[in-house]
Amino acid sequence: MAFMIAQRAYLKLFLIGMVEKRRGYGYEMLEELKELFKPFGYVPPQSEIYRALHELVQEGVLYRTKKLKGNDPSVDFQEIVLYHFTEDGHDKAELYKKQVKTDLDRCIGMLNKAVTDHF
Amino acid sequence: MAFMIAQRAYLKLFLIGMVEKRRGYGYEMLEELKELFKPFGYVPPQSEIYRALHELVQEGVLYRTKKLKGNDPSVDFQEIVLYHFTEDGHDKAELYKKQVKTDLDRCIGMLNKAVTDHF
Numbered sequence: 001m002a003f004m005i006a007q008r009a010y011l012k013l014f015l016i017g018m019v020e021k022r023r024g025y026g027y028e029m030l031e032e033l034k035e036l037f038k039p040f041g042y043v044p045p046q047s048e049i050y051r052a053l054h055e056l057v058q059e060g061v062l063y064r065t066k067k068l069k070g071n072d073p074s075v076d077f078q079e080i081v082l083y084h085f086t087e088d089g090h091d092k093a094e095l096y097k098k099q100v101k102t103d104l105d106r107c108i109g110m111l112n113k114a115v116t117d118h119f
Numbered sequence: 120m121a122f123m124i125a126q127r128a129y130l131k132l133f134l135i136g137m138v139e140k141r142r143g144y145g146y147e148m149l150e151e152l153k154e155l156f157k158p159f160g161y162v163p164p165q166s167e168i169y170r171a172l173h174e175l176v177q178e179g180v181l182y183r184t185k186k187l188k189g190n191d192p193s194v195d196f197q198e199i200v201l202y203h204f205t206e207d208g209h210d211k212a213e214l215y216k217k218q219v220k221t222d223l224d225r226c227i228g229m230l231n232k233a234v235t236d237h238f
Binding site for chain 2: 001002003004005007010013014016017037039040041042043044097100101104105106107108109110111112113114115117118119
């Protein structure tokens with residue numbers, strides 16, 4: 001058992017939550033995550049977020065679609081990446097969340113123990 | 120800012136606590152730490168514990184003494200390593216503990232956020 005929950009697992013939980021709320025825009029999720037953790041002084045690395053999304057796609061939880069930004073593709077070729085649940089993606093996500101919850105509880109327990117034992 | 124508190128910092132906090140309680144026997148601390156985290160399924164790696172102790176010595180918080188186990192050195196050469204606070208080690212330890220407390224609170228906040236947002 002690792003010392004603490006993996007950063008990737010933690011981020012996957014939040015990414016699943018965003019897709020659940022139909023906010024599956026790749027770039028927006030990235031910005032929202034950065035905003036979310038600002039009060040904790042933690043900046044989730046972009047590479048970790050992309051790897052987390054990649055894993056969720058690999059595991060069959062999410063799939064990706066792309067659309068062009070703007071109406072005239074000759075003017076603006078920028079792609080928008082969107083993430084959606086696969087057919088059984090929601091069930092898979094629920095199962096994954098259960099595992100993460102177990103690890104979160106364990107880690108909170110370990111950190112609380114450090115506080116109650118030493119402060 | 121790292122995602123979570125470092126394993127080494129977490130272990131140093133507990134090691135300081137053990138020396139405070141005059142339980143600074145190297146080997147015993149190792150065994151006590153293993154026992155302490157059993158309910159969490161976490162086995163602190165021996166190498167990490169030794170590195171943590173080494174850092175506390177390097178930082179002038181602790182110093183090390185050795186004594187031979189048993190009364191007759193010709194029979195038993197096994198050394199017992201003991202850790203004690205240096206003259207200003209206790210003050211240094213208190214300062215270090217304050218930093219660790221800040222990080223512990225931050226991490227507990229981040230993990231609790233994951234629970235309240237998603238479960």
